[in-house]
Amino acid sequence: MRRAYRTTGGSLVAHDQGAHLTEWVVGDTAVIWASQASEYAEGRAIRGGVPVCWPWFAAGRSGDVSPAHGFARVAPWRLVEEAVDQHSVVLAWELTGQDVRGLDGSDLFPHEFRARLQVQVAEAATISLTVRNEDRAPFSYEAALHTYLHVGDIREARVVGLDGADYYDKVDQQERTQTGDIRFVGETDRVYTADGPVRVQDPVLERTLLIEKSGSPNTVVWNPWVDKGAAMSDFGDDEWPLMVCVEAASVGDRAVVLEPGAEHTLSTRVRVLDESGS
Secondary structure, eight states: OEEEEEOSSEEEEEETBTTEEEEEEETTEEEEOBOTTOOOOTTSOOSBSOOEEOSSSTTTTTTOOSSTTOSGGGSBOEEEEEEEOSSOEEEEEEEEHHHHTTSTTGGGSOOOEEEEEEEEESSEEEEEEEEEEOSSSOEEEOEEEOOEEEOSOTTTOEEESOTTOEEEETTTTEEEEOOSSEEOSSOEEEEEEOOSOEEEEETTTTEEEEEEEESOSEEEEEEOHHHHHHHOTTSOTTOGGGEEEEEEEEOGGGOEEEOTTOEEEEEEEEEEEETTOO
16 A cells, blocks of 8 residues: 655655655655656565565575565555654554465565564654564574665765775675775675764755664665666666665674564664755
8 A cells, every 4th residue: 555645844655565665755855765667566576765675685695585685575564553743754564474474485484573664754764673583483584774865966976984894895796895985986786884874975966864773783885877777677777876775784694683582673764964964
């Protein structure tokens, strides 16, 4: 189900499939970006917004797991909370092991769990994924909030706050260390070992986006650039300059391990600053 809301500060759109915030507009300008080519079809991942990657990221730690990014982003989550006023919107969905039985890939995670995805939008947008182990044995999982941010032109934007952080470059499959700010000159797909805030400085739109995270030992930065963007059927050929993903994540050797009865929350908060960064 598609859910649309308008507040004094802007508007947002969310879908029950995937518990997915797909659009957030402040004033007249998008902050959370979605592709115009996305299909919004049952059982198909939505390209853009904030997909919930769970219980694995990409092709998993083994490198050969499907569907990509897990089953949560196409699962039928149940809306359990909706609080709306003129200034803010709060939505929450739940998903359990029973809800996903029969979904593609669910047999690869045969555990009892309860997941809650909460979206709170006011002057900032906060997305939180809480997973509780309701099984009798420990389990582990990867998770990411795959946040697509709108920028005026990726070639002019830069990501600040990761200087000195180690990262794995998935494009050339090399371990590297970041020097200075991230500037974009080609396909970028990096998993940083970093848990602090970052800023996306966008001179074209004359603003800075502040991304703050918690429960997130990794930060993923992604832009497909020309060729990869053109190869995706749900991504317009001319859209790659308009977005960058900065993702709160817990992946690879920093995957979450939960004992029975324990829970973990991964969250990201996006706030719009003016050109001065305030």
